[in-house]
Amino acid sequence: MSTPPFLTLPGCARAERVVTARGEFAALRAEPAGPVRGSALLVPGFSGSKEDFIALLEPLAAAGYRVTAVDQRGQYQTGGPDDPAAYGVGSLGEDVRALTGVLAADGVPLHLLGHSFGGQVVREAVIAAAAEGPLPWRSLTLVSTGPGAIDPAEAARTGLLLDALRGMDLEQIWQVMRQLEAQSGRPRPVLDPAVAEFLHRRWLANVPRALSVTGAHLVAAPDRVAELAAVTAGLPLLVLSGVRDYAWPVPEQTAMAERLGARRVVVADAGHSPNAEQPAATAEALAAFWA
DSSP states (O other): OOOOSOOOOOTTEEEEEEEETTEEEEEEEEOOSSOOOEEEEEEOOTTOOGGGGHHHHHHHHHTTEEEEEEOOTTSTTTOOOSOGGGGSHHHHHHHHHHHHHHHTTTOOOEEEEEETHHHHHHHHHHHHHHTTSSOOOSEEEEESOOSSSOOHHHHHHHHHHHHHHTTOOHHHHHHHHHHHHHHHOOOOOOOOHHHHHHHHHHHHHSOHHHHHHHHHHHHHOOOOHHHHHHHOTTSOEEEEEESOOSSSOHHHHHHHHHHHTOEEEEETTOOSOHHHHSHHHHHHHHHHHHO
């Protein structure tokens, strides 16, 4: 899961709920002080939330972009039913399209971005939209995501989580994860107490069924890059990652960018969440691409 560097909203941002034809979605929204150059919809990854993008809000708004970061269905403050059909990537992609319909209603060009699992969700949204007519987005950015299933080592860890979800509640799983971290011998980052408390609270707010369905997708996701490439001719594409990634190897992401004919950006000194780990450099790359 991504760890936001802080939780205090900048003055340009507010928390609200975006009402769509498919329900309400918790969001963080930032507004430029001056002229609006465009808008952006940011979709988080597995077990993440809108707060994964909190450090991007101020620099992107300063660059002239109206930004909306959301919790997907089943995540943190959006919630969802105990129905596996609600959390398939196709269904979550329809949520993205519903959000797009609301956010693009003002005629401001809308840029679409998905992080990690969110990248595969926005991919579904784009492929489905292309079957019905012109794409409603000005560009597509895939951040730290890959063409198909996650790396085998990460798939094995996700498989353990899927097994645990069958017999344990989220608090029990959280405690086990903390014990495993302590026993791993790896250095643990020192977190602000408010951020540490938020991570715990966010984990407990997940809908367990959502974790089960989306986790199962990650370990067996099909490669749909060729399908995406076939429907995005003329749509600017960006593949952005850190220099290291535990979910999809960085060379695999680079190869995906080549297959898509996409611009490629690698953010220095960042891992799986450049949006949280190196937000200034990530925001600079995004604003340059969107411009």
